[in-house]
Amino acid sequence: xxxxxxxxxxxxxxxxxxxxxxxxxxxxxxxxxxxxxxxxxxxxxxxxxxxxxxxxxxxxxxxxxxxxxxxxxxxxxxxxxxxxxxxxxxxxxxxxxxxxxxxxxxxxxxxxxxxxxxxxxxxxxxxxxxxxxxxxxxxxxxxxxxxxxxxxxxxxxxxxxxxxxxxxxxxxxxxxxxxxxxxxxxxxxxxxxxxxxxxxxxxxxxxxxxxxxxxxxxxxxxxxxxxxxxxxxxxxxxxxxxxxxxxxxxxxxxxxxxxxxxxxxxxxxxxxxxxxxxxxxxxxxxxxxxxxxxxxxxxxxxxxxxxxxxxxxxxxxxxxxxxxxxxxxxxxxxxxxxxxxxxxxxxxxxxxxxxxxxxxxxxxxxxxxxxxxxxxxxxxxxxxxxxxxxxxxxxxxxxxxxxxxxxxxxxxxxxxxxxxxxxxxxxxxxxxxxxxxxxxxxxxxxxxxxxxxxxxxxxxxxxxxxxxxxxxxxxxxxxxxx
Numbered sequence: 008x009x010x011x012x013x014x015x016x017x018x019x020x021x022x023x024x025x026x027x028x029x030x031x032x033x034x035x036x037x038x039x040x041x042x043x044x045x046x047x048x049x050x051x052x053x054x055x056x057x058x059x060x061x062x063x064x065x066x067x068x069x070x071x072x073x074x075x076x077x078x079x080x081x082x083x084x085x086x087x088x089x090x091x092x093x094x095x096x097x098x099x100x101x102x103x104x105x106x107x108x109x110x111x112x113x114x115x116x117x118x119x120x121x122x123x124x125x126x127x128x129x130x131x132x133x134x135x136x137x138x139x140x141x142x143x144x145x146x147x148x149x150x151x152x153x154x155x156x157x158x159x160x161x162x163x164x165x166x167x168x169x170x171x172x173x174x175x176x177x178x179x180x181x182x183x184x185x186x187x188x189x190x191x192x193x194x195x196x197x198x199x200x201x202x203x204x205x206x207x208x209x210x211x212x213x214x215x216x217x218x219x220x221x222x223x224x225x226x227x228x229x230x231x232x233x234x235x236x237x238x239x240x241x242x243x244x245x246x247x248x249x250x251x252x253x254x255x256x257x258x259x260x261x262x263x264x265x266x267x268x269x270x271x272x273x274x275x276x277x278x279x280x281x282x283x284x285x286x287x288x289x290x291x292x293x294x295x296x297x298x299x300x301x302x303x304x305x306x307x308x309x310x311x312x313x314x315x316x317x318x319x320x321x322x323x324x325x326x327x328x329x330x331x332x333x334x335x336x337x338x339x340x341x342x343x344x345x346x347x348x349x350x351x352x353x354x355x356x357x358x359x360x361x362x363x364x365x366x367x368x369x370x371x372x373x374x375x376x377x378x379x380x381x382x383x384x385x386x387x388x389x390x391x392x393x394x395x396x397x398x399x400x401x402x403x404x405x406x407x408x409x410x411x412x413x414x415x416x417x418x419x420x421x422x423x424x425x426x427x428x429x430x431x432x433x434x435x436x437x438x439x440x441x442x443x444x445x446x447x448x449x450x451x452x453x454x455x456x457x458x459x460x461x462x463x464x465x466x467x468x469x470x471x472x473x474x475x476x477x478x479x480x481x482x483x484x485x486x487x488x489x
Contacts, residue, residue, distance in 0.1 A: 014074060014480070014484065015074070015483075017483045017484075018074065018482070018483040019416060019482055019483070022413070022416065022475075022479060025405060025409045026409075026460070026475060028405060029405055029406070029409065029459070029460040029461070030066070032461070033059075033458075033461035034060065034063060036390055037055055037059050037463045038055075039367060039368055039370070039373070039389050040382035040389040041054060041055040041381075041382045042368055055463050058463075059463055059468075061465075062468050062469070065465070065469070066469055066472040069469060069472055069473060069476070070472055070476040073473065073476040073477055073479075073480055074476060074480050074483070076480065078483070079484075081133055081481065082133075082136070082140065082424050085133040086137060088133055088134075089130045089134035089158070092123065092126060092127045092131075092162070093127075093161060093162060093165065095123045095126075095127075096123050096124065096166065096169070097165060099113055099169060100165065100168050100169055103169065109169060110169050110170060111123070111174070119465075121466050122174075122464075122466040124169065124175075125466040125467050125470030125471075127162045128178075128435055129470065129474040130162075131158060131162050131181075132181075132432060132435070132474070134158050135158050135159065135184070135427060135428075136423070136424045136425075136427040136428035136431065138151075138154060138155060139155075139188065139424065139427040140422060140423045140424035146185070146188045146190065152190075155185065160178075163175045172329070172454060173442075173454035173455040173456040176442070177435060177439065179198075180435050180438040182198065183430060184431050188427060188430075193307070196233075200311065201314060203229065204226045204311065204314060204315050205318050207222050207225050208222040208223060209318060209319070209322050210222065212319055217266065217272065217274045218274060219273070219275035220275065223315060223316075224274055224275060227275075228278065230282060230311045230312065230315070231251075231255055231282065233307075233311070234282075234304060234307075235248050235251050235252055235255075237303070238289070238304050241300055241303070241304070242300035242304055244292075244298070247288075247292055247301070250288075251285060254281075254284070255281065258277075262277060279312075282308065286305055286308055289302075289305045289308075290305060329452075348379070349379050349380065350446070350447075350449045350453060352377045352378045352379075353378050353385050353447050354388075354448060354449055355377075356370065356372035356378055356381075356388040357388050357399070357447070357448065359392055360393065360395040360396065360399075361395050361396065362395050362396050363395045363396075364393050364394040364396075364397070364398050365392060367394075368393070371392075372392055373388065373389045373392055383457060383463050383464060384443065384446070384455050384457060384462060386462050387402075387443065387444055387461070388447055390461075406436075406440050410433060410440070413429060413432055413433045413436065414433055416429050416478065416479075416482050417429030417433060419482075419485065420482070420485055421485055425478075425481045425485060428477070428478060429478055429481075429482075432474055432475065436471075439457065439458065439459050440459065442454065443456055443458040443462075444458070
């Protein structure tokens with residue numbers, strides 16, 4: 008009993024306060040977004056606000072139970088919890104009902120369904136944290152790196168097989184933890200470049216420039232620029248970076264002169280040739296000084312070119328509705344009646360709120376149900392319409408304080424297990440916040456992930472609650488001797 012009393016004394020009370028505030032605001036927002044003119048009470052259990060209140064009460068029970076569990080149990084049984092959730096994800100693929108094209112929901116009763124993907128996040132975070140806490144574990148060792156990546160990729164692939172792409176993308180948040188634990192920043196640069204190459208390659212794939220596809224031409228030019236940056240800053244070789252820059256400038260001048268003279272220049276093949284010559288030059292440099300970082304630049308360039316040519320193939324393999332959403336987001340097509348309808352109505356609702364908002368329960372777009380999924384994935388538009396710009400900023404401020412507090416908790420952990428788990432939690436909350444609000448205001452494609460503590464649903468609320476309170480329980484025991 009004394010041990011549990013000490014836990015409640017040492018728990019991070021400010022984080023719990025933020026949790027309660029966010030859950031309360033979320034509950035009120037669900038009531039506002041699902042409210043109709045015949046509904047009188049927020050406590051009506053026949054409505055979504057009443058049902059969410061039940062989920063909130065059960066979440067508080069879950070949180071209390073977690074705080075009473077010995078923190079060492081989470082590390083001891085981390086792999087068992089992970090395997091159990093992996094098996095549940097596998098079972099879900101075969102037995103789940105089809106809900107809007109996704110097979111990710113297990114039916115418990117006629118009115119209760121659970122989504123195992125929401126619970127697999129904390130299980131994966133625990134397993135990864137336990138691996139990092141292993142004796143003499145070094146993340147920079149290639150074997151250990153691939154073990155960690157494997158733990159993250161496995162549930163991600165199983166969730167993709169459930170056709171729940173949005174939930175699978177959340178697992179990319181583990182990259183933030185890996186970066187904190189020593190992964191080279193080159194991986195983050197590579198990820199950003201991959202997004203840039205994909206967007207430019209797809210958006211301008213149909214446009215032509217000097218007889219060559221504009222998208223591929225732009226990407227090849229960027230690949231050359233990135234290559235110079237890698238050689239200069241990652242490989243720290245100023246001379247080679249200077250030589251490459253001179254080569255590119257001279258090549259551009261020659262091509263310009265030829266075009267000005269009316270000579271037809273196969274631009275795409277010229278750019279590929281320039282990249283090829285750059286690779287051969289770097290290979291020659293490698294055999295001169297055997298610098299592994301130079302070889303990294305070579306491999307990165309080759310992978311970039313292969314990725315560029317595979318973008319259209321991958322894009323065409325997506326589901327039709329997924330391709331349409333990306334095309335709408337990139338401005339390649341306008342579809343305000345179908346794929347772009349949700350985002351367009353959401354932006355109208357948020358914009359109509361102005362600075363101060365229309366007032367609680369006074370929104371027109373949301374009350375007249377113009378915005379689909381306005382109490383789940385698009386609940387932020389209700390806040391924007393009724394509470395305005397200032398109300399939206401208040402919500403974002405609360406989330407910012409929440410995420411910064413998790414970072415503070417992470418940095419004060421004395422053991423790798425607590426620190427790694429905390430950064431996994433931070434990454435998961437951050438990517439949910441970033442993507443959800445991004446898609447509501449039209450900056451990200453609509454992939455259907457909830458806003459933590461705000462979107463209606465028991466699975467997401469339970470998943471986020473378990474994720475957070477395991478961290479708080481570990482943090483409360485940070486000063487105990489193991």
